[in-house]
Amino acid sequence: MSEYLxxxxxxxxxxxxxxxxxxxxxxxxxxxxxCGQWRLPSRAHCDNCLSESFTWETASGGGTxxxxxVMWQKYQPGWAAETxxxxxxxxxxxxxxLPTNVIGISNENxxxxxxxxxxxxxxxxxxxxxxxPV
Amino acid sequence: xxxxxxGATAITGFGMTPMGRIYKSTMELAADATRTALADAGLKKDxxxxxxxxxxxxxxxxxxxxxxLQNYLGMGNLRLLNHMxxxxxxxxxxxxxxxxxxxxGMANHVLCVFAxxxxxxxxxxxxxxxxxxxxxxxxxxxxxxxxASGYYGANTPYALAARRHMATYGTTQxxxxxxxxxxxxxxxxNPLAQMRDPITLEDYHNSRWIIEPLHLLDCCLVSNGAVxxxxxxxxxxxxxxxxxxxxxxxxxxHPGDSNRTGSDWETETGAKAAAQTAYAMAGVGPGDIxxxxxxxxxxxxxxxxxxxxxxxxxxxxxxFVEDGKLGPGGSLPTNTxxxxxxxxxxxxxxxLSEAIIQGRGHGGDRQVKNDxxxxxxxxxxxxxxxCLILSPHAx
Numbered sequence: 001m002s003e004y005l006x007x008x009x010x011x012x013x014x015x016x017x018x019x020x021x022x023x024x025x026x027x028x029x030x031x032x033x034x035c036g037q038w039r040l041p042s043r044a045h046c047d048n049c050l051s052e053s054f055t056w057e058t059a060s061g062g063g064t065x066x067x068x069x070v071m072w073q074k075y076q077p078g079w080a081a082e083t084x085x086x087x088x089x090x091x092x093x094x095x096x097x098l099p100t101n102v103i104g105i106s107n108e109n110x111x112x113x114x115x116x117x118x119x120x121x122x123x124x125x126x127x128x129x130x131x132x133p134v
Numbered sequence: 135x136x137x138x139x140x141g142a143t144a145i146t147g148f149g150m151t152p153m154g155r156i157y158k159s160t161m162e163l164a165a166d167a168t169r170t171a172l173a174d175a176g177l178k179k180d181x182x183x184x185x186x187x188x189x190x191x192x193x194x195x196x197x198x199x200x201x202x203l204q205n206y207l208g209m210g211n212l213r214l215l216n217h218m219x220x221x222x223x224x225x226x227x228x229x230x231x232x233x234x235x236x237x238x239g240m241a242n243h244v245l246c247v248f249a250x251x252x253x254x255x256x257x258x259x260x261x262x263x264x265x266x267x268x269x270x271x272x273x274x275x276x277x278x279x280x281x282a283s284g285y286y287g288a289n290t291p292y293a294l295a296a297r298r299h300m301a302t303y304g305t306t307q308x309x310x311x312x313x314x315x316x317x318x319x320x321x322x323x324n325p326l327a328q329m330r331d332p333i334t335l336e337d338y339h340n341s342r343w344i345i346e347p348l349h350l351l352d353c354c355l356v357s358n359g360a361v362x363x364x365x366x367x368x369x370x371x372x373x374x375x376x377x378x379x380x381x382x383x384x385x386x387x388h389p390g391d392s393n394r395t396g397s398d399w400e401t402e403t404g405a406k407a408a409a410q411t412a413y414a415m416a417g418v419g420p421g422d423i424x425x426x427x428x429x430x431x432x433x434x435x436x437x438x439x440x441x442x443x444x445x446x447x448x449x450x451x452x453x454f455v456e457d458g459k460l461g462p463g464g465s466l467p468t469n470t471x472x473x474x475x476x477x478x479x480x481x482x483x484x485x486l487s488e489a490i491i492q493g494r495g496h497g498g499d500r501q502v503k504n505d506x507x508x509x510x511x512x513x514x515x516x517x518x519x520x521c522l523i524l525s526p527h528a529x
Contacts (some may be wrong), residue, residue, distance in 0.1 A: 007271055009278030017155035017277060037395060041276035047394065066402060067301070070346035073260065075286040078248045078271075084343070087285045089294060093396040127237035128282055 004077030007098045009126055014042045017056040022127040027059040027118050038051060040096035059094045061118035063131065066091040070107045086110055090131050137383075141528050143233040144371035144378035146243070147175025147364025148490045153478035154328045155253050160192055161206045163360035164249040168207055168427065171362035175195025175325020175517060176375040177243055179207070181452060184214035184241035186228040190250025190481050190499070191263060193219060194485035199249050200280035213242040222429055223386065223404075225482025226363075226520035230384040232365035241302070247484045249360035259356035263287060289353060291392060293345040293514035296434035298400035300347060303449035305437065309456050314475055315353045315435040316461030323462070323500035328355055352433045354474035360469045363490065377495035382506070383416030383523030385409060392515040401449075403511065404474045404519030405442035413510045416506075416523040420444040424491055424522075425505040426466060427485035429475040429512040437459070439510055440468075443518045467502040482511030488523070493524050516519070 011019040013098035021028025031038045032046040033053035044052055068088040072081045087108050090098045102110050103119065149170025151163050156201050158166070164187075172179060189198030214235050218224050232244035252262035273281050281285075315335055320329035333351065341350040342420045370502055371378035385463075387407030392399040413419055420443055430436045437451035445466065446454035460468035471477045473489035478484060489509035492495055497504075510521040 006284070007273050007281040009282050010272045010273040010274045015276040018246065023475050039395070040393075041279075047391070067294040067298040068342070069290060069297060069348075071284055071286075071290070071342040072345060073286070073289065076281070076284070082284075084346070085284055087283055087290055087294070087345070089393075097393050097395070099285045101283055112298065115177045127277075 004123060007076065007078060008123060009128070016058065018042060020056065022120055022129060023122070025120050027061050027129055028056050028060050029094070030054045031057045038092070038094040038096050038100060042054060059092055063090040063092040063098070063116055065102065065110060065112055065114040065116060066097060067112055070112050078083055088131070098129060101130050102133065103130045136417060139233065139237060139384065139415055140156060140298070140382050141163070141243060141368055141380045142237045143365055144365040144368050145363055145490055145493070145524070146231070146371045146374045146376060146378060147177065147362070148331060148376070149172040150173055150326065151359045152329045152489060153326060153357045153359040153480070157255055158251065158358070160197060160249040160251050160360070160391070161188065161203060161357065163251060164199055164203055164247050164362070165207060167249065167360035167362035168245060168247060171364050173244065174352050174376060175243070175355060175364045177364065179209065180211050182209065182243045182245045183211050184232060185209055185212055186232060186244060186246045187217045188219065188224040188228060188248045188481070189424070190248065191252050192250050195252065197251060199247070202249065210444065214244060220388070220518045220520070222431065223511040223513045223518040223520035225486045226509060226522050227386065228510040229363065229365055229381065229522055230349040230520065232385065233281045233381050236365060236367050237364045237519045242370065244365045245363065247360065248351055248454045248480055250480065251358040252356055252432050253339045253358045258461050262356045286471050289348060290344050292434060293348045295396045295400035295438070295516060296347050298440060299434065303452065305452035307339070308335065309452035310347070310352055310437065311335050311432040312455055312458060313460060314438050316458055316464070317469045317473045318476045320500055321476035324471045327477035328357065329472065346444070348432060355416030355479045357478040357480060359478060359480055361480050361487050363486065377526055378528070379490050379524050379526060380528055381522060382525050383418070384521070385411030385415070386520045388496070388518050390517050392517055399516055401438060401514065403438055403442050403516045405439050405512070405521070408521045409443045412521050412523050420508055423508045424505045424507045425470060425507050426445040426468040427470070427489040427509040428468060428509050429482060429485055429508065430469055430475050431512070433475065433514060436468065438516070443508065461498070468483035470497065470500050470502055481513070482520070485509045485511065487521070493526050495526065
């Protein structure tokens with residue numbers, strides 16, 4: 001496999017379970033123990049009810065394309081070879097919105113409202129949640 | 135009964151530097167604009183007893199205005215001072231807080247200053263705002279999902295918002311393009327504008343993609359420069375040299391985080407709440423507005439702002455602008471100096487500066503009916519919004 005030049009995330013303490021889950025092929029997110037709202041990104045307080053109580057739960061992995069753009073600017077050298085590429089916000093069935101890319105489909109065929117499912121792109125020490133049409 | 139703030143204050147001083155590739159520090163630019171504004175208002179520096187400061191993108195990237203501007207300008211008589219930041223909504227907010235402070239007797243003449251200098255000699259406008267240099271190879275935490283998805287710069291969220299509007303309401307690329315073409319027509323009449331060559335809808339479509347659905351000509355310019363505005367009481371304004379531009383209405387609305395669960399941030403903005411407050415204070419409605427100066431970081435921002443101010447129904451912004459009514463000769467002259475798309479990008483000072491020029495009747499070839507002027511500011515990813523309703527009439 002050729003060298004991966006795009007930015008590759010590293011876990012921090014607050015997000016470790018998310019990245020551990022991703023390596024196991026699971027979409028693991030914080031869920032408020034008081035009001036039940038799922039959240040993203042990871043943070044100590046629920047942005048709905050400000051509770052500090054939460055659990056990490058596995059989301060279904062299903063979602064809908066909320067909106068997307070097709071990027072032509074070459075902001076970062078690692079992305080240049082793939083330009084134009086899609087930047088997509090997937091609204092998970094549990095509510096949170098995830099910045100990602102839709103894979104397995106040409107950019108022209110992506111539609112707002114399209115049903116998608118998570119598919120992890122695995123690297124040596126991290127896995128990235130991408131989404132495929134279902 | 136009229137609202138006590140309606141017409142209580144006025145804009146009495148105004149200064150601008152040249153705009154574009156002006157290679158001076160933000161402090162120097164701010165001082166240039168301030169010197170012009172003081173002369174314009176007929177005020178000595180020591181008569182100014184309030185200073186509100188707003189840095190642009192250089193407030194984040196480095197070299198931006200700080201509270202130290204007070205000392206650079208040598209202002210020792212201040213009774214009111216702050217460095218403010220609610221992104222592109224700050225300019226309108228500075229005039230709002232200045233007006234409230236003046237009405238409360240806390241200050242007499244408040245100087246509101248914005249300066250920015252992101253353009254460096256030999257580097258592109260995109261480099262000034264793109265953020266690529268700030269993206270490491272191994273970004274940490276959950277926010278790393280953004281660079282890991284190729285989500286960069288301010289262009290991305292606005293493209294995402296425009297796409298959502300297009301998919302929800304059928305808004306077309308031609309309709310966005312019509313806004314760009316109309317504003318360029320205005321810019322051809324503005325000697326201060328950076329881009330003064332007329333464009334057609336075909337030019338718009340032929341301009342390169344930045345991030346679909348945004349072409350280059352959907353996106354604002356990047357400028358170095360400064361704008362200084364002085365706010366005084368309406369009573370004081372009557373004896374000052376320039377035609378006063380009275381503040382009739384003020385409002386804000388801040389939906390905040392664009393990624394919040396359940397938010398419709400793409401198509402419903404803070405302008406809605408701001409409009410309600412400002413219309414009520416001014417005692418006017420959208421049908422009374424004779425010209426609009428709307429924050430236009432992108433063409434789409436103009437379209438969604440028109441909807442949220444009630445010029446048309448939600449979702450009908452596309453058909454509303456399609457006939458060119460925002461351009462010269464149209465029924466709702468909008469961004470009559472060319473706006474941020476074609477004239478200069480001074481955050482919220484772009485719409486405010488043109489509102490002052492129009493309000494004074496100093497628009498020259500582009501002067502329009504100025505009885506009731508709406509000036510808006512928006513920032514973040516449609517996260518923050520503030521507005522002013524201005525008029526040359528005291529009542």
